[in-house]
Amino acid sequence: QVQLVESGGGLVQPGGSLRLSCVASGIIFGIYHLGWYRQAPGKQRELVARISSGGSTSYADSVKGRFSISRDYGRNTVYLEMSSLKPEDTAVYYCNADGAFVRSNYWGQGTQVTVSS
Numbered sequence: 204q205v206q207l208v209e210s211g212g213g214l215v216q217p218g219g220s221l222r223l224s225c226v227a228s229g230i231i232f233g234i235y236h237l238g239w240y241r242q243a244p245g246k247q248r249e250l251v252a253r254i255s256s257g258g259s260t261s262y263a264d265s266v267k268g269r270f271s272i273s274r275d276y277g278r279n280t281v282y283l284e285m286s287s288l289k290p291e292d293t294a295v296y297y298c299n300a301d302g303a304f305v306r307s308n309y310w311g312q313g314t315q316v317t318v319s320s
Contacts, residue, residue, distance in 0.1 A: 206227070207225055207311035209223060209313060211223040212315045212316045213315075216320050217290060219318070220286040220287075221285045222283070222284050223282065225311055226279060227281070227298075230307075232279040235303060237298070237300055237301075239253075239272060241294035242295050243291075246294075250263060251270065251283070252272035258274070260272050269286055269287045288318045289318060293317050293318050296316050297310055297313045
């Protein structure tokens with residue numbers, strides 16, 4: 204059974220930092236591209252950051268220079284380091300695994316990030 208379990212969300216003041224984690228089980232971690240998406244109330248889900256199976260990264264323009272995605276192959280975990288957080292970063296953040304060589308795609312249950320004073 205495939206599971207993606209996110210953690211690390213919470214309430215933080217503007218300018219603060221958070222680190223999100225997503226632990227994957229039931230998949231061969233190394234052959235999946237991993238992504239963090241977010242969805243704010245009334246808005247579509249959007250890609251925030253992505254790291255390929257080989258470790259290449261890409262970011263949405265809105266988070267470049269503030270967010271950093273990384274993966275730990277030994278722990279089957281993908282991280283999203285978020286700094287200089289803004290109220291507009293408030294959303295539910297979802298972890299996604301997309302097969303690089305297999306046609307499969309999985310989502311986590313999401314973790315809430317709220318940026319507010």
